[in-house]
Amino acid sequence: MNKPGDDLVKLAVFASGNGSNLRKILESQSAKSSYKVALVLSNKRDSGAILYAHELGIPTLFVNNETLNAELELVQALEDHQIDIIILAGFMKLIPKFLIDRFKNRILNIHPSLLPKYGGKGMYGHFVHESVKLNNESKSGMTIHIVDEIYDQGRIIFQVSCRINPTMSSEEIGAKVLQLEHCFYPRVINGFAKTIAQKNIDI
Ligand code: GRF
Numbered sequence: 001m002n003k004p005g006d007d008l009v010k011l012a013v014f015a016s017g018n019g020s021n022l023r024k025i026l027e028s029q030s031a032k033s034s035y036k037v038a039l040v041l042s043n044k045r046d047s048g049a050i051l052y053a054h055e056l057g058i059p060t061l062f063v064n065n066e067t068l069n070a071e072l073e074l075v076q077a078l079e080d081h082q083i084d085i086i087i088l089a090g091f092m093k094l095i096p097k098f099l100i101d102r103f104k105n106r107i108l109n110i111h112p113s114l115l116p117k118y119g120g121k122g123m124y125g126h127f128v129h130e131s132v133k134l135n136n137e138s139k140s141g142m143t144i145h146i147v148d149e150i151y152d153q154g155r156i157i158f159q160v161s162c163r164i165n166p167t168m169s170s171e172e173i174g175a176k177v178l179q180l181e182h183c184f185y186p187r188v189i190n191g192f193a194k195t196i197a198q199k200n201i202d203i
Contacts, residue, residue: 009193010038012083014091017125019049020178021089021110021185026056028186035193039081043068043093063093071098084196087189088147092124100149107147108192109154110185112177114161115143119152129170129177140164140173142180144188158188 015022026037040053041061053060061077068074075098078086086099088109100107111119111128118128132140141161146154160180164173 007197008036009034009084009197010082011035011085011087011189011193012039012041012078012081013037013049013087013089014041014095015049015089016042016044016047016092017049017090019047019052019089021181022049023052024182025087025089025186025189026052026058028190033193034190034197035085038083039078041091043091049089065093068093069096071096074099075102085189085193086147089185095147097149100147105146106196108157108189109145109147109152110181111143111145111152112140112174112181113143114139114141114159115145115152115156119143121151123152126170126174129174132164132173133168133170136166137164140177142177142184144185157192158184160184 013022013025022040029035029037037058039059039061040049041063042050043063044050045062050060050062059081084106086103086107088095088107095107113119113123113128113132118131123131129140139161141159143156144158145152145156148154162176162180164176
């Protein structure tokens with residue numbers, strides 16, 4: 001007999017930092033959701049993401065450079081948790097090619113700018129918002145995209161912008177963008193999971 005939740009699309013959330021997006025994804029998880037966070041993976045043992053997962057009793061996996069790239073073991077761990085989709089939420093390591101191949105079109109990333117602007121290597125966190133400010137942009141925003149082998153260049157599935165102005169500090173810009181992330185990432189993930197569940201695709 002199937003256990004409750006067996007039909008839900010299982011997510012592994014990869015996060016290195018505060019984990020505020022992970023929190024929102026978990027807070028939005030309800031009886032009506034199409035997804036369930038089944039595993040939290042991090043390269044930082046004391047990241048906010050790992051600590052929050054521990055609080056909720058969600059399985060976690062710590063990886064270092066070596067174990068992130070150990071194909072057999074990592075794939076086995078994801079299979080053990082029946083992972084269907086990988087969600088990157090502030091994960092600061094390069095995703096190995098074997099994962100991109102195995103989870104083709106099933107890895108999502110969120111980026112705090114209106115890609116293709118302010119994307120690519122070195123463009124993360126405060127660097128993004130500082131560059132946006134330096135260029136006197138009138139708007140910023142966030143982008144959710146499929147992950148492929150090139151940094152921040154996979155197919156965009158959702159983008160939303162917000163107005164900013166020259167009086168705002170880069171921190172204020174970042175905070176405004178983060179609000180958009182919190183509002184939309186869980187919804188986009190839910191829609192994405194629903195599509196995958198409806199198509200009933202096996203990996
Ligand atoms: C977010 O700004 C996200 O766009 C970027 O990393 C940050 C993660 O923040 N990829 P948090 O750890 O979820 O608070």
